[in-house]
Amino acid sequence: MQIGARLAAVVAGILVCGLAYAQAPMMRAEKELLTYVNHARQAEGLPALQWNESLAAAARRHALAMARHGSVQHGFDGELSLSARVKQAGAHFSWLAENVAEGPTAKFIHSQFMISGSHRANILDRDMDSIGVGVVERNGQLFAVEDFSRAP
Numbered sequence: 001m002q003i004g005a006r007l008a009a010v011v012a013g014i015l016v017c018g019l020a021y022a023q024a025p026m027m028r029a030e031k032e033l034l035t036y037v038n039h040a041r042q043a044e045g046l047p048a049l050q051w052n053e054s055l056a057a058a059a060r061r062h063a064l065a066m067a068r069h070g071s072v073q074h075g076f077d078g079e080l081s082l083s084a085r086v087k088q089a090g091a092h093f094s095w096l097a098e099n100v101a102e103g104p105t106a107k108f109i110h111s112q113f114m115i116s117g118s119h120r121a122n123i124l125d126r127d128m129d130s131i132g133v134g135v136v137e138r139n140g141q142l143f144a145v146e147d148f149s150r151a152p
Contacts, residue, residue: 029135029142030056032106037123037131037146040114044124052149054091055132059145061085062100063134066143072102086147091132093149097122101144106135109144122148 038048066072082098099119103109113119128148135144
């Protein structure tokens with residue numbers, strides 16, 4: 001009985017460590033995207049966006065949906081709208097925008113955002129003051145969501 005309990009504890013520990021390790025690159029990619037966004041804003045003389053964990057929670061849920069679908073979209077059938085997703089996560093806002101992308105690295109994704117007029121506009125929007133980023137990896141590709149808001 002004790003051997004079984006020890007084995008179960010070892011297996012549980014391995015699973016927990018494996019999940020933590022699997023999460024590390026995603027958290028790193030989220031932080032990298034935040035850094036890239038704020039560097040781009042600084043280069044334009046704009047204030048840094050503040051991290052908002054509620055926006056990040058909504059962004060992570062949508063990044064997971066994109067990874068499951070293997071597709072980059074702002075919404076899927078049966079999924080809540082952006083504003084409803086953000087409200088459900090607990091964020092309060094008076095203005096809201098979203099960037100979505102897929103790529104091999106956070107740097108690549110950010111470079112794609114910056115060459116796209118609409119994505120770049122979201123990053124450099126003077127009206128925004130908050131950001132949450134979600135990244136999910138699937139088959140070596142990162143599915144990334146940047147949710148921007150202006151607090152009320």
